[in-house]
Amino acid sequence: MKKQNNYTLPTQDLLFEREIAVMPLQEFKSELSAIPHRHDAYQLMFVQETKGGDNLIDFRRYDMLAGRLFLIGPGQVHQRLSLQEQGVILFFSEAFLQATGLTAHDALVLFGAVYQHPYLDLPEDLQQFFLKLSELIVLELKQETPSQAILSRYLFILLSYLLRECHVQIAQLTPARHSERLFKLSTLIEDHYLAHKPISFYAEALHITPKHLNNLCRQYLHTTVSDMQNARLLLESKRLLHFCNLTVKEIAYKLGFEDDSYFVRFFKRMAGLTPMQFRASGSESTIADV
Helix, strand or coil: CCCCCCCCCCEECCCCCCCEEEEEHHHCCCCCCCCCEEECCEEEEEEEECCCCEEEECCEEEECCCCEEEEECCCCEEEECCCCCEEEEEEECHHHHHHCCCCHHHHHHHHCCCCCCCEEECCHHHHHHHHHHHHHHHHHHCCCCCCHHHHHHHHHHHHHHHHHHHHHHHHCCCCHHHHHHHHHHHHHHHHHHHHCCCHHHHHHHHCCCHHHHHHHHHHHHCCCHHHHHHHHHHHHHHHHHHHCCCCHHHHHHHCCCCCHHHHHHHHHHHHCCCHHHHHHHCHHHHCEEC
8 A cells, every 4th residue: 555645544444334243363454454544443352373473552562472462442543563463353343332231431441551551461261261252253143143132242241351351450550449540540631631631630530639649650550640641642642643634733732732832842752753753754653662
């Protein structure tokens, strides 16, 4: 595919008017897979065998290790740097996720990457469970009239197991009384980052002092509230620079910066290059290894 000059990332249609789909990872290769693109659905990418390839999600590089499950949500920037891995890939729509009955908080735990990486390293028993549920979904999809009720229950069971594993892994990092608070903080930042709220706003919403809140973030997330807001602003900046034809000044205004020169300084401080340099060079210049 020719390099696009309108700075708009293509959207990869994963479902083709379906609500849920499953296929072997090694067979899922399109002209968009190896270039930066967006998804129109949720994606669970399970790696069974690998040759040491990498996955790019929101401009960060992650190892595609055997037993690793990537959880990618709609709108995220994705690029597979290797197409040699074997495994299973499962797609489902926003409407189908809602049909399972899982809450918005559950979706945040699974796909919000509050703890800094969009994947789970699955234990062996959960790997086999994921593969078995995927097979059951495939079998149901092959029926002459697939049952949406059965499919939604299969997905609910699968996501519930993954959600429990998320909580197990989170509990190893953060006491339960703090993890709920930090998830709520992540939700608040997602809702208000464009307003550039002070830390006191978030602390008041969580009924703790600003100092206590920052201490929790440093201890369990290895960051600060300000850094979390800036990281979210930077991610949105990168997405807009790739997704659309807005000028830097228009993007600055859209992100709540009154002065575009301040936005340019912010972006260069965070990303190491100017917005126009980032837009011209593509995502490779800002990849961080994880």
